[in-house]
Each structure stands twice: as C-alpha cells, then as structure tokens.
Amino acid sequence: MMPTLMKSVVCMDCGQSMPFEPLPSTCSACGSVWLDVQYDYEAASPIWKAGLHLRDTTIWRYLELLPITRPEMIVSMGEGWTPLTHAAGLGREVNHQHLYIKDERQSPTGSFKDRQGSVTITHLQERGIRECVLASTGNKAAAYAAFCARAGIRLWIFLTSTVPNEKLRELALYGAEVVKITGTYDQAKKVAQDFAARRNIYYDAGAESIPGREGFKTVGFEIAEQLARLVPTEAGKWCVPDWYVQAVSGGIGPLGVWKGFKELLQMGLIDRLPKLAIVQAEGCAPIVTAWRFNMDNADPVVPHTRIAVLATGSPGRSYSLLRAACRETGGTMITASDGEAFRAMRLLARVEGYSMEPAAAVAFAGMQKLVESKMIGPDETVVVNCSGHTFPAEKHILEDQYVLDLQFGESGGSANHTQLEDGLGAALERLDEQVTTVVVIDDNPQDSRLIRRLLQAHKNYRVFEVNNPLDGLDLVRQRKPDLIVMDLTMPDLDGFTLLEAFKTDAEVVNIPVVVVSAKTLTAADRARLEGRVESLWQKGSFNTRELVDHVVRTLGGDPVNASEDPLAEVTEGKIVAASKAAIAQAVTEPRPPRDILVIDDDPRDSRLIRRLLEATGRYKVHEAANGESALAMLSQQKYDLFVLDLMLPDISGID
Ligand SMILES: Cc1ncc(COP(=O)(O)O)c(C=O)c1O
Structure with missing residues (x-):
C-alpha cells in the first residue's frame, strides 16, 4: 500500500502551517480547533490515474489522501466502496430520470459513519490511545463501538434518551459503556466533553475532527470514480453529478464530501464541482434557517423532531463552512418534515427495495422537493446519499398490523397430525378475510x-x-x-x-x-x-x-x-x-334533536359515541357508566334511543 501524501496541516482561522506528525488538534499559533490537512495533489494525481482500479474496494484505496502514516495499523472491516445505483423506479415516481443512490446502508454497521469510525480509530491506534469518549445521535456511536471493539479500545458513549433502545443494546453488545442523557444532544455533548476532560480521556470532537472529516472525503472520491462508469465521460476523467444531496445534523459528512470533490478538482480528475443540497429535518434546522435568512452564524435551536439522528441543535462553525460550499456552485439548503421523510422512506422501500432509516430519507424528501420546485433541472444528474439502514424500524414508521398473525392448532405439542391439518385449513380460510x-x-x-x-x-x-x-x-x-x-x-x-x-x-x-x-x-x-x-x-x-x-x-x-x-x-x-x-340528489334532512342514552363502562368508547352523535347537531347525548345509574336516569327521563354495551360491571346489558 502507498504511504500517505500528507504535506502539512493548516489553520482555517490564521493560516498557520504545522507539521502533520503527530496530527495536531489545535493551532499552534491561535489555538483554533479548525484545522485542515493538505496533501501533495500533484504527486497523487498520476498514481490514481494509473492504477486505482487494481486496489482494494475499501476507503483505504485512497490512502495517499488520508491522514494516516502507518498503514499497518489500519482498523478496517471493508468499509467504503458502497454501491452507486441508478434509481429508475424512484425516477418514475418523482419524474426525474437522472437519480443515483449512494448506498451507505451497506457499510459494516449500516451507516456512512463507518468511514469516520475507521479513519478515527486507526488514528487512535497510531497514537497509542486506548480509551475514547464521544457523544452521538446514534450512528456514529455504532460505528465507533464496532471499530473500537476491533481495536480493543475502551469506549464511552453519551447518547440522548431519544435514541431507540435497540440501538443502545447494539452498542452494549460491542462492549461500549453506554450513558443515556435525558436532555438534548447538545447537552449530551457537553456532559461527554466534561467527563473526558475530568478523566483525561481522548474526546472525539465533531465536525472539527480531522480524521472524521477526512474519512467522509471518500464518499466524494467514490461517487466521482463510480459515476464515471455509469455515465459517458471523457477518457481518463472521473465524473461528478450536478447535485449532491445529503441529510445534515452536525454537518461533518457534507464538509468531508465537499473537500473530497475539491481535491479531485485540484488533481484534475474532474472538471467542475457539484452543487450541494443540504437537507435538515424541519424540527431541527438551524443551518437551513440561517441560510434562509442569510445569517453569518446559525442560532441554536431545541430540536423538535422524531428523527433523533438529526437532532443537532447547535451546529456551530459547520454552518458557515457549508454556506460557503453551497454558495460556491449555486447549491441550496432545504428542510423536510418528519412526515415527508417517513413518506419518502416508504416510497423508497416500495419502489426501489431500499429500506433506509428516517435520517437518510430526509435527503430523499428534500430531493423530491427540489425536483418539484424545478431547483433541480430536468437534465441534471443527482446523487442522493442513502446514509443509513433501517435498524430498528421505529414504531411510528409503520402502521400497526404490519404483521399478520396466523394461528392454528393447539400450542404445546398435544395436537395430532389431523388436528393440525384441520387447524391449518381453518386458519387459511380466516387468512382470506385477514388479508x-x-x-x-x-x-x-x-x-x-x-x-x-x-x-x-x-x-x-x-x-x-x-x-x-x-x-x-x-x-x-x-x-x-x-x-x-x-x-x-x-x-x-x-x-x-x-x-x-x-x-x-x-x-x-x-x-x-x-x-x-x-x-x-x-x-x-x-x-x-x-x-x-x-x-x-x-x-x-x-x-x-x-x-x-x-x-x-x-x-x-x-x-x-x-x-x-x-x-x-x-x-x-x-x-x-x-x-x-x-x-x-344527495340531501340531508333536518330533524328535531333527540335524547340518546349511552350506557358503557369504558369512558373512551362512551365519549367517542357521544362526540360522534353530538357532532351531527341532532342529538342530545347522556352517558351512564353502569346499569344501576342507567336505570336511575331512566326513572327520571324518557329517551329516544339507547346505545348499550352488553358487558357492564354490575348488570349485564341483556338484563
Ligand atoms: C444516517 C445519517 N444520515 C445523516 C446524518 C447527518 O450527518 P452529519 O453528522 O454529517 O450532519 C447522520 C448523523 O448521524 C446519520 O446517522
């Protein structure tokens, strides 16, 4: 494997240049945590042009442009080189032919965060770091937990209580210490950071982390390399779409991907940059709001979305960096509501066979809106990042009765063969009605x-x-x-x-x-x-x-x-x-109001019937919760009609 072609680390604030070994986390001149790695692009370009196709299909095929100096330390599970597929079925539904899906669900832990996990944990290995703390909305935690397990690194994960229990169990299975915070994700980050500082443990920063951002670059590399195989391109060139669409929480993903595209441009592998479409959940959209109002900084928000994975209320510096990226090529930012995301999720499952998580569906819902509003032109090529798999399928995504319960015969093994056959026959008959x-x-x-x-x-x-x-x-x-x-x-x-x-x-x-x-x-x-x-x-x-x-x-x-x-x-x-x-000739005939007595011990049923009848404006509804009070009410007044529950606590309805 070729060694990295890192040249230096540069401060994004004061421009200070620093050596890349050991990789710094703060600027030696101004103390900023926003640092960027520069590589020798001139040297990398001919190497990639000549022989990338012979390399492993993982993110590590791009090692020259990754911030790792000791390839023998790489912690890998085959992450990267996920499929890029033409989405014909979705194209028909949304009336746009040139849609491609970057299928990040097929990463080792089911989301694109594995790229960040693999590079970061390799970086920790290089530095001999044996313990790490992080806060996560769910997927970064799963990725880090798996890679840390592989590297034998102890991991502390701070999550909010909105992260589904199934996910928490997955983390514990990897052997991570899981701490659940009843509060927002931004609060969880603060607690995690304090915990790490007090114990002097490595704290994995968010968008400002060099290994994290660099890991995500590989999405951009892969898209350009793979798209060149799918659409006609000038010989020897890679190809970028007109649009790259991604759901955003803290913004580390698109920042990394954007850097990847820019590096390819510098290397002469592509001729232009794509337009960036940033999509946030409507209930947690500080970045999009700041973009709409042309603000220089994003105001933090308290998230109100069921899509916990996208609940970063305080995006900090990511906003201004993403704004610059969007402005550079005429990109945009947009929101999608939870409902729109869930609909997109069901649509993708139905027409493409892609079961994705709601956070990923936010990108698809945003793309649909951009196609509908013609922001995305009819001939433009679009790549949408399908950033994570549906695990678990949260309850509110599916309507109830999504499983048909077919029961037959006696359980416990006492039924003989004939009884089982009879039971099966009857059950299948019932199934006709059930379906x-x-x-x-x-x-x-x-x-x-x-x-x-x-x-x-x-x-x-x-x-x-x-x-x-x-x-x-x-x-x-x-x-x-x-x-x-x-x-x-x-x-x-x-x-x-x-x-x-x-x-x-x-x-x-x-x-x-x-x-x-x-x-x-x-x-x-x-x-x-x-x-x-x-x-x-x-x-x-x-x-x-x-x-x-x-x-x-x-x-x-x-x-x-x-x-x-x-x-x-x-x-x-x-x-x-x-x-x-x-x-x-449909008509409604007016009638005088009538008195109805509803006798039901379940207050919800009784209330439901009452409301329905009263909503017509034709009935005066009286309620009795048991037989005895119904009889007492009957002795006082005449009623035109009874609505009677047969199972009452005191007297049976029939009596
Ligand atoms: C599946 C999925 N999509 C999108 C995002 C948003 O990513 P970012 O942190 O890059 O904003 C996340 C973040 O956890 C995610 O897990």
Whole structure:
C-alpha cells in the first residue's frame, strides 16, 4: 500500500502551517480547533490515474489522501466502496430520470459513519490511545463501538434518551459503556466533553475532527470514480453529478464530501464541482434557517423532531463552512418534515427495495422537493446519499398490523397430525378475510376509529386508519387495499384531489372508494364524484349496519347478521347515495334533536359515541357508566334511543 501524501496541516482561522506528525488538534499559533490537512495533489494525481482500479474496494484505496502514516495499523472491516445505483423506479415516481443512490446502508454497521469510525480509530491506534469518549445521535456511536471493539479500545458513549433502545443494546453488545442523557444532544455533548476532560480521556470532537472529516472525503472520491462508469465521460476523467444531496445534523459528512470533490478538482480528475443540497429535518434546522435568512452564524435551536439522528441543535462553525460550499456552485439548503421523510422512506422501500432509516430519507424528501420546485433541472444528474439502514424500524414508521398473525392448532405439542391439518385449513380460510384490506382516510381520528371498529366488529379485515390525506395516498399506493373509505374535507389535500390521484394511478384506479363525509355537496362536487365512487354516506345520518353491509358486499362477503351488530341503529338515518343517480340528489334532512342514552363502562368508547352523535347537531347525548345509574336516569327521563354495551360491571346489558 502507498504511504500517505500528507504535506502539512493548516489553520482555517490564521493560516498557520504545522507539521502533520503527530496530527495536531489545535493551532499552534491561535489555538483554533479548525484545522485542515493538505496533501501533495500533484504527486497523487498520476498514481490514481494509473492504477486505482487494481486496489482494494475499501476507503483505504485512497490512502495517499488520508491522514494516516502507518498503514499497518489500519482498523478496517471493508468499509467504503458502497454501491452507486441508478434509481429508475424512484425516477418514475418523482419524474426525474437522472437519480443515483449512494448506498451507505451497506457499510459494516449500516451507516456512512463507518468511514469516520475507521479513519478515527486507526488514528487512535497510531497514537497509542486506548480509551475514547464521544457523544452521538446514534450512528456514529455504532460505528465507533464496532471499530473500537476491533481495536480493543475502551469506549464511552453519551447518547440522548431519544435514541431507540435497540440501538443502545447494539452498542452494549460491542462492549461500549453506554450513558443515556435525558436532555438534548447538545447537552449530551457537553456532559461527554466534561467527563473526558475530568478523566483525561481522548474526546472525539465533531465536525472539527480531522480524521472524521477526512474519512467522509471518500464518499466524494467514490461517487466521482463510480459515476464515471455509469455515465459517458471523457477518457481518463472521473465524473461528478450536478447535485449532491445529503441529510445534515452536525454537518461533518457534507464538509468531508465537499473537500473530497475539491481535491479531485485540484488533481484534475474532474472538471467542475457539484452543487450541494443540504437537507435538515424541519424540527431541527438551524443551518437551513440561517441560510434562509442569510445569517453569518446559525442560532441554536431545541430540536423538535422524531428523527433523533438529526437532532443537532447547535451546529456551530459547520454552518458557515457549508454556506460557503453551497454558495460556491449555486447549491441550496432545504428542510423536510418528519412526515415527508417517513413518506419518502416508504416510497423508497416500495419502489426501489431500499429500506433506509428516517435520517437518510430526509435527503430523499428534500430531493423530491427540489425536483418539484424545478431547483433541480430536468437534465441534471443527482446523487442522493442513502446514509443509513433501517435498524430498528421505529414504531411510528409503520402502521400497526404490519404483521399478520396466523394461528392454528393447539400450542404445546398435544395436537395430532389431523388436528393440525384441520387447524391449518381453518386458519387459511380466516387468512382470506385477514388479508382483505381496507384503508380509512379521515382527518378526524374519532371518525376513522369508529369506521374501523364498525368493520372489525364484524369481520377480521385488516383496517388501516390514516388521518392525513398524503399519508393516505402513500398507504393506498403501498398496500393496494381492497377498498378505500374516505372523507372529503381534509387539510393539505382535499378528498376530491385525493380521489383524482387514485383514479389517475393505473395501479390503484380499480380500488372501490366509499365516501363518508359531512360535506354538503354542490352540483360541481357531485359531478366530480360521478362514476368514481362506489357510494356516498353522510356523516351522522347513516345506518351503521347498512354501511357495514355495503362494505362487506363490495368486498364480496355475506351481509352481516343483524343480531351480531353491537352498534346497530346508532342513528336512524339512511344511506344518502349508493348509486350515481342518488349521488346526484344527495340531501340531508333536518330533524328535531333527540335524547340518546349511552350506557358503557369504558369512558373512551362512551365519549367517542357521544362526540360522534353530538357532532351531527341532532342529538342530545347522556352517558351512564353502569346499569344501576342507567336505570336511575331512566326513572327520571324518557329517551329516544339507547346505545348499550352488553358487558357492564354490575348488570349485564341483556338484563
Ligand atoms: C444516517 C445519517 N444520515 C445523516 C446524518 C447527518 O450527518 P452529519 O453528522 O454529517 O450532519 C447522520 C448523523 O448521524 C446519520 O446517522
């Protein structure tokens, strides 16, 4: 392996030049911690042009431009040279043909932080450092823990309590000491730094760490080397995309990648630099905010995002360095909300087979917005860094019921072969019903829950509720359900536009849609629904059993037996429109308010029914929590209708 071609270390603040051995961490003149390594690019260029293709496919193929002087000390697990793949499926979805994914999920611990980990831990080995402290939002911790385990270095990791337990367990498995801080990531960093100072242990700095930033350079090197194999390029040249998109927390990653591109330019391996697109989670976007307001420094924020990995509230100097990089070539900075990231995550999994972590999906959501806003031009090549793998798939990413539970026979091994066969047959029959999928889209969670409960009270269907129309669109495209039940009046995207989206998507166009809405329809509304919906029901005035029967019939099942219906005749309304002709004359008839007594010992159920009925403006609802108080109330007043739970604590509902 060739030795490094490091020449010197230069202070970014005062320009002081220093020897590279031992690698300094502060400027010998002004004390700044922002130092940069310079290499002999002239010497490196011909070496790389001549023979890189013969080298190992790890980050260490670029050793001449890495800050390591003793290659025999390298701590490696084969990190780097992750695939760069054309994303045709995603391209079709977002209407952009020239998308490439740098698949950093395929790193030893599942994220691009392994590049930083490998170079940093090798650096510690060179210096004989046997103990290290760091703070992390999760992935740097996993990378360092693995590399430290390999090098036999003791590691102390400070994380916030928002880091999922699965990740904490992974770190402990590597043998690291894990300290959980109930506070922000910036507070965790402070505690870790104090702890290291008190015990005189090496503290691994963030973006200002030379080995860390230098490790990330290799992403830029690889993209340029790999892209030249995928797109036509001048002989002997590497190739950069028009855009490089990355999700950002503390900013060390893109700072390193940017330096990598600049070094290639200096070496004459590429002719231009890409534009940088920095994407932050909307709930923790100090860098993007400062960019938008053209500020010289980023104001710290308290993170409010579920994407814990991107929760650096105080980016410090990274901001001004990234701003300079963005300005140099006309790049930009943008945010993506958690919801947009989760949607992008599901989209990438569905159309590309990439299961990525939410932090990585933030970059994809940002890219989508930049394509939509035409900031990224139609002919421009884009590389998005898929910086980390989905491990663990956090609960809020997936709707519940993502696993079908098929049970058959007796457990415990007492069942004989015939019993097991019978059990399996019955279970498979049940499975037919269980895989019948209904998606309910309603911005009012109580309404969607009522519909779900009504359906599930009778049938073992899988009913997914979503309370946001965009998530609804996403879920329908992902699950391709057998039926959609949806509201019309919703924020962000009204039901009509949503319906339009379903009916213009070849993959979901044939899924029947049942509309349940409180909206009073105009003639124009009716025209938009004509021929596109199976039936239309007016909220608050339909007969629940008729709705359930209608859904069951639409799904090809037998109507529900009246005696099975626990919420039968909640209202005495009627189906407003079950045919095209009926939709044309949909009306709501005014009625005098009626008194209803809801008898239910579960206050949540009782409240739900009460709210639904009162929302119609037609009923006065009274509640009783048990049979005795219901009887007492009955002796005082007459009621028009009872909604009765059969399982009460004192008297049975039937009695
Ligand atoms: C998967 C993933 N993507 C993006 C980032 C943001 O990286 P940076 O620290 O370079 O801003 C992180 C940081 O931990 C990460 O783990």
